[in-house]
Amino acid sequence: MSVPLLSGKVFLLVTGASQGIGKQITESFATLLGNGSVVLLIARNKNALKETAQKLPKSLSVHTASMDLSVATADELKGPVLLLADVVCKALGSESATQFEKAVIVHNAGSLGDVSKPANDMKDFEIWRNYYxxxxFSPAILNGVFMELFNKETKVTRLVVNITSLCGIQPCKSLAYYCTGKAAREMFFKVFAIENPQVNVLNYSPGPVETDMQEVLRNNLGDADGKKTFNDIKASGSVLTTEQTINRLMEILKLQNYKSGDHVDYYDKQDLKQ
Ligand SMILES: NC(=O)c1ccc[n+]([C@@H]2O[C@H](COP(=O)([O-])OP(=O)(O)OC[C@H]3O[C@@H](n4cnc5c(N)ncnc54)[C@H](OP(=O)(O)O)[C@@H]3O)[C@@H](O)[C@H]2O)c1
Known part of the structure; x- marks a missing residue:
């Protein structure tokens, strides 16, 4: 498959690239990137990041940064902003941002939070803050840092993919952290899209995908009906592989039948030209 937005000399940043959907995004996108492209992978698990990196074509310059994106300093998140800027700059090395044809950032890292409690039992500020x-906060800030490096003066074509969820637009019992977080994150990227019409922004909802996250939902979801639904999806063989959903994402990026900032779901077949 050829995807114009992912061709040529690209700077690609993927968060949560150590496993699951992020690992697949990295491996699949990497096959499309031109020689001299730079890939930066962020997650906490250093060894797993290295494993992802080792699978990529040798024609790419691959960097990994083991980082806990949830850590905020007392100094109102300034610490992580500087840290993220530093990581991106190090990956760029001596190259200037203008040497890239495309700059692509995939905000994929995410967590479910505690899925055992109903909304009314979520009464701890610290837990809410850590979750957000x-x-x-980390995708919003990382995006800002990325856009400072690849600003409109650089004339680099920019693509932002936010990995969202059906839970961002549909409430699910016992998933108040996750649903509110996905809704807020998606709206951030919708606002960003209308403020930056020259940037291509996609909120991609990958469907139910066989990763650690799905397993947690099947085993630990507090709401019994919801837990049964996730187990039924698995039993019926409807859970998607990471490859299936990322092939679909690449198809959506190729066809460009969405408006910047749109929420596009794996199952939104009507959005695609045949
Ligand atoms: N699986 C599904 O059915 C499904 C459905 C809809 C949307 N999604 C979304 O898809 C994205 C990927 O999820 P997944 O299913 O692939 O789950 P996963 O296997 O649990 O992967 C989550 C990724 O996020 C990273 N991450 C978690 N906490 C982090 C932290 N504090 N700092 C830095 N990185 C962190 C993890 O890396 P480390 O542990 O190495 O830090 C890992 O690479 C998420 O945004 C999720 O909400 C998934």
Missing amino acids: NLNV
């Missing part, structure tokens, strides 16, 4: 630090 990773799932809402």
